Amino acid sequence: MNRRHVLGAASGLALALMLSGCGKETPPPAPKAEAPKPAPEIVVKIGSVAPLTGPQAHLGKDNDNGARLAVEEMNAKGLMIGGAKVRFELVSEDDQADPKTGTIVAQKMIDAKVAGVIGHLNSGTTIPASKIYNDAGVVQISPSATNPKYTEQGYKGAFRVMANDVQQGKVLGEYAVKLGARKIAVIDDRTAYGQGLADEFEKAAKAAGASVVGREYTNDKSTDFRAILTSIKGKKPDLVFYGGMDAQAGPMVAQLKSLGVKAKFLSGDGAQSQEFLKLAGPAADGVVASSPGLPLEKMPGGKAFADKFSAKYGRIQIYAPYAYDATITLIEAMQRANSTDPAKYLPEVAKTSRQGVSGPVAFDEKGDLKNGPITLYQVKDGKWDALETIGGPAPAAPPPPDQSAAPTGKPAAAAPEKK
Numbered sequence: 001m002n003r004r005h006v007l008g009a010a011s012g013l014a015l016a017l018m019l020s021g022c023g024k025e026t027p028p029p030a031p032k033a034e035a036p037k038p039a040p041e042i043v044v045k046i047g048s049v050a051p052l053t054g055p056q057a058h059l060g061k062d063n064d065n066g067a068r069l070a071v072e073e074m075n076a077k078g079l080m081i082g083g084a085k086v087r088f089e090l091v092s093e094d095d096q097a098d099p100k101t102g103t104i105v106a107q108k109m110i111d112a113k114v115a116g117v118i119g120h121l122n123s124g125t126t127i128p129a130s131k132i133y134n135d136a137g138v139v140q141i142s143p144s145a146t147n148p149k150y151t152e153q154g155y156k157g158a159f160r161v162m163a164n165d166v167q168q169g170k171v172l173g174e175y176a177v178k179l180g181a182r183k184i185a186v187i188d189d190r191t192a193y194g195q196g197l198a199d200e201f202e203k204a205a206k207a208a209g210a211s212v213v214g215r216e217y218t219n220d221k222s223t224d225f226r227a228i229l230t231s232i233k234g235k236k237p238d239l240v241f242y243g244g245m246d247a248q249a250g251p252m253v254a255q256l257k258s259l260g261v262k263a264k265f266l267s268g269d270g271a272q273s274q275e276f277l278k279l280a281g282p283a284a285d286g287v288v289a290s291s292p293g294l295p296l297e298k299m300p301g302g303k304a305f306a307d308k309f310s311a312k313y314g315r316i317q318i319y320a321p322y323a324y325d326a327t328i329t330l331i332e333a334m335q336r337a338n339s340t341d342p343a344k345y346l347p348e349v350a351k352t353s354r355q356g357v358s359g360p361v362a363f364d365e366k367g368d369l370k371n372g373p374i375t376l377y378q379v380k381d382g383k384w385d386a387l388e389t390i391g392g393p394a395p396a397a398p399p400p401p402d403q404s405a406a407p408t409g410k411p412a413a414a415a416p417e418k419k
Contacts, residue, residue: 042084043086043087045113046088048064048068048091048093051095053096054096055247059245063143063319063323067327070327071088071089074331088331091114095122099125105129107132115138116330117133118327123150123193124147124192126147127150141159141161141330142160143323144269146268150164159367164368165193169198169203170200171374172200172201172204172205174204180238181239183235184211185213185214185241186201186240187241187244189219189245193243198215198241213235214235224255238263240266241266243268246273250275253287265286265287265288267287269292272289272290274315277384280379284382286380288379291377293373294389299357300357305324325361329361332352336348359373376390
């Protein structure tokens with residue numbers, strides 16, 4: 001072996017000893033732990049449809065703001081649904097209280113891929129729009145449409161969170177007779193709401209013993225009613241009933257007064273607003289109107305809701321608490337189903353049983369609110385005062401007294417001896 005071979009072998013042996021590290025191998029470095037990935041975020045659109053322009057805009061904005069407040073509060077909770085953090089977005093559309101516009105807007109909602117709709121405000125827009133939502137499989141909860149036809153169509157995704165006009169018309173018709181009215185004149189605005197409520201009122205009033213001496217018609221755009229009121233004056237009714245909204249009811253009452261008509265004036269929830277008081281002025285005094293639901297001050301969450309709402313949006317008109325409840329009901333159904341897909345959360349809407357701001361929210365097989373109360377109000381000194389509430393869930397029975405416990409600081413009284 002030559003010298004070069006000896007040197008090469010020695011170098012190889014030295015290198016092997018160095019790598020062996022006395023029989024121990026150097027462990028590879030531990031992999032760095034990856035930071036947990038944040039949950040994905042998704043935007044879920046909820047539609048809100050009401051008249052935002054025109055004579056009923058004050059009511060439409062009331063609805064829209066009620067839904068908006070609910071969305072803001074639910075977003076503040078940082079809800080997780082289906083493994084994703086959800087941010088709800090309210091998509092508002094103006095249907096102008098017009099049935100044709102209502103169907104156009106409904107299709108816009110479908111095209112925007114909303115997960116559900118709060119609305120519409122009016123029965124006349126809610127009913128035709130409901131077919132479009134049903135065909136697209138979108139859930140619809142109306143806070144204020146009261147015509148019974150809405151839920152009689154058999155659409156599984158159609159719900160409402162206030163009593164309907166069968167209940168309201170019956171209460172109004174019976175109350176008219178209770179006031180002593182025997183000759184009644186009826187006026188309606190030819191909308192699904194106004195005519196539907198007037199029909200139910202007339203049916204109930206006749207059943208209670210009154211007669212209808214005149215039936216007149218207007219529309220939901222008119223403000224001059226002197227011709228039909230002059231015709232009514234000649235029939236000398238005890239009471240005039242109007243089925244329609246406050247934009248017509250207010251001027252109508254003022255014109256009745258100016259014509260010297262002494263008859264009492266009675267109407268439904270469309271007239272039971274702050275705007276009516278403004279439009280009717282001093283002639284409003286004594287007017288009676290009904291509204292589905294409890295008075296705001298008697299609603300389970302009425303005061304807290306009124307404080308929050310008025311701080312953001314001003315005075316409540318009529319339906320804001322119901323729009324709020326409808327929106328919370330929709331979102332909570334998504335939570336229970338762990339899905340924002342209407343096909344998956346719809347069964348949870350139908351099974352709803354919760355305490356809302358306005359009262360208990362639960363639906364019957366048609367989608368109507370169960371045990372919806374009706375409250376009658378009268379204008380006194382320029383404001384609405386509640387007269388009485390008819391119907392609604394039975395009040396909870398008070399718990400029985402604990403017979404075993406004695407009052408603090410006193411011994412328990414002995415049971416009386418049986419004779």
